[in-house]
Every structure is written in C-alpha cells, then in structure tokens.
Amino acid sequence: MVLTNKKFEEYSKVVCDKIIDVSEGERIAEKLIIELSNSKSGIGLAAPQIGITKSVCVINVKEPKPIVLINPEIVESNGEFIFKEGCLSYPKKAISVKRHAMIAVEADNLDEPLILDVRKGGNAADLLEIACVQHEIDHLSGITMFDRKYVKPTYRAPKKYGRNEKVVIIAKDSKSTKKIKYKKALPLINSGDWSLLTYKGQGHIPQ
Numbered sequence: 001m002v003l004t005n006k007k008f009e010e011y012s013k014v015v016c017d018k019i020i021d022v023s024e025g026e027r028i029a030e031k032l033i034i035e036l037s038n039s040k041s042g043i044g045l046a047a048p049q050i051g052i053t054k055s056v057c058v059i060n061v062k063e064p065k066p067i068v069l070i071n072p073e074i075v076e077s078n079g080e081f082i083f084k085e086g087c088l089s090y091p092k093k094a095i096s097v098k099r100h101a102m103i104a105v106e107a108d109n110l111d112e113p114l115i116l117d118v119r120k121g122g123n124a125a126d127l128l129e130i131a132c133v134q135h136e137i138d139h140l141s142g143i144t145m146f147d148r149k150y151v152k153p154t155y156r157a158p159k160k161y162g163r164n165e166k167v168v169i170i171a172k173d174s175k176s177t178k179k180i181k182y183k184k185a186l187p188l189i190n191s192g193d194w195s196l197l198t199y200k201g202q203g204h205i206p207q
C-alpha cells in the first residue's frame with residue numbers, strides 16, 4: 001500500500017540505504033510496479049513510499065516497460081524548467097517545482113546512463129517523464145516536492161532575447177512546449193498562458 005500524508009511522514013525524510021545486491025532491488029521494484037499499476041494516476045513510485053528505505057524507484061510514463069532505477073544518481077544536469085507536480089503520497093496536492101531540463105542518470109541496474117533532455121522542447125510525456133525521474137530520485141534522499149517548491153521571483157530581470165531569436169516556451173499546464181521567435185512568443189507570455197522555458201548558463205536570465 002502506498003503510504004500517504006501522516007503515514008508517509010517518517011519515511012518522507014529518510015535517506016535510503018544503498019542496495020548491495022541488485023536482485024534485492026529488482027524484487028522491491030516488482031512490488032513498486034504492482035502498487036503503481038493499482039493506482040489510477042500514478043506514474044512513479046519510490047521504495048520509501050511503501051515503507052522500504054532502500055534506494056529503488058520506478059517510473060512509468062511512456063516506456064513499454066517501466067523504468068527501474070536501483071541506486072540511481074544524477075551524474076549530469078543542465079537547464080531548468082518549472083513543472084507542476086503531484087505525488088501519490090500527497091493526494092490532491094499540486095506544487096510548482098523547478099527541475100533540470102537535461103539529466104544523465106546512472107543506476108546499478110543500467111548498462112549505460114539514462115539520458116533525458118527537453119532543452120529543445122518536448123511533448124507532454126517527455127516533460128512528465130524527466131520531471132518524474134527527478135521527483136522519484138528525490139524521494140530516495142528524503143526530499144519531497146514541497147522542499148523544491150518554486151516561488152516566482154518578484155524581481156524581473158530585463159529580457160535579453162533578440163526579436164527574431166528562437167525561444168522555447170512552455171504552456172501553463174506544463175503539457176506542451178513550442179519553439180518560436182521571441183517576438184511571436186511575447187504576446188503568448190504576456191497572456192499568462194505560456195512562460196519561457198529557461199536555461200542556465202546560456203546567457204539568458206530565468207524569468
């Protein structure tokens with residue numbers, strides 16, 4: 001059973017133990033996949049959410065098979081975007097969280113790193129998947145979406161885009177992105193329905 005609210009409290013801050021034997025991790029992953037398929041809306045689950053404080057999580061957004069991560073570690077990251085997330089352990093809550101737009105994840109059960117990248121945009125499933133992987137890996141370090149709550153800065157830095165410069169914008173519901181010229185993006189951003197998908201280290205100041 002997925003632990004929620006008060007029942008999840010003691011597990012929500014636990015830094016999970018590393019798995020020594022990958023087959024133990026696979027057994028835990030099987031339990032997680034069953035729990036996930038029992039839930040209506042779940043797309044990811046981490047072991048502490050079912051009361052097991054071991055470093056295993058599963059993600060099932062668009063793969064034919066769920067992604068299983070045993071002792072995962074984000075070894076590279078780049079860019080950022082704001083994404084509205086929910087959590088099976090906090091039903092009916094949704095929080096805006098800042099996530100990396102590119103990650104490389106190493107895990108003991110993977111032969112090569114899992115690389116996810118939405119810096120050039122992506123569809124709803126791509127955005128959901130990269131946010132979900134980061135959300136579940138956070139659970140293994142005792143971090144919840146509330147710890148990463150995004151608070152919009154009150155100071156707005158001057159825009160540094162050229163009118164004909166291509167930018168990537170993200171819809172308010174986080175379900176789609178578009179790559180268009182800044183002059184065409186501006187009215188959409190001003191309407192409040194879209195915002196810039198921002199990148200660190202590329203000369204643009206996140207809005």
Ligand SMILES: [Zn+2]
Pocket residue numbers: 086087088089135139
């Ligand atoms: Zn969660």
